[in-house]
Amino acid sequence: MIVIKGLNFKKHWAITLFPFILVSDKTIDATLLNHEKIHIRQQLECLLIFFYLWYGIEWCIHFIRMKNFNKAYRAISFEKEAYEKESDSEYLKNRKIWAFIQWL
Numbered sequence: 001m002i003v004i005k006g007l008n009f010k011k012h013w014a015i016t017l018f019p020f021i022l023v024s025d026k027t028i029d030a031t032l033l034n035h036e037k038i039h040i041r042q043q044l045e046c047l048l049i050f051f052y053l054w055y056g057i058e059w060c061i062h063f064i065r066m067k068n069f070n071k072a073y074r075a076i077s078f079e080k081e082a083y084e085k086e087s088d089s090e091y092l093k094n095r096k097i098w099a100f101i102q103w104l
Contacts, residue, residue, distance in 0.1 A: 001019055
């Protein structure tokens, strides 16, 4: 995992593109870092390419249903898991493989 921070964008955001975590501002807190580490684990489990395919397909399905970019994003199983568990610093130590499936 390589964290690249201080990218200069108007909005605060982070994205994980294995093995990189790109962060829009200079401060990254433990919760945000844990969220992105969960995505690293998901990407490895799905052999990277299948993560991005699944992510994109799931987002498209939710977008067609909801007609809202942010709601579709929040409905993705990978994001549901990461948001729900981002505050649990022990989560990745005990997480079972393919855990995101329970959020489908």
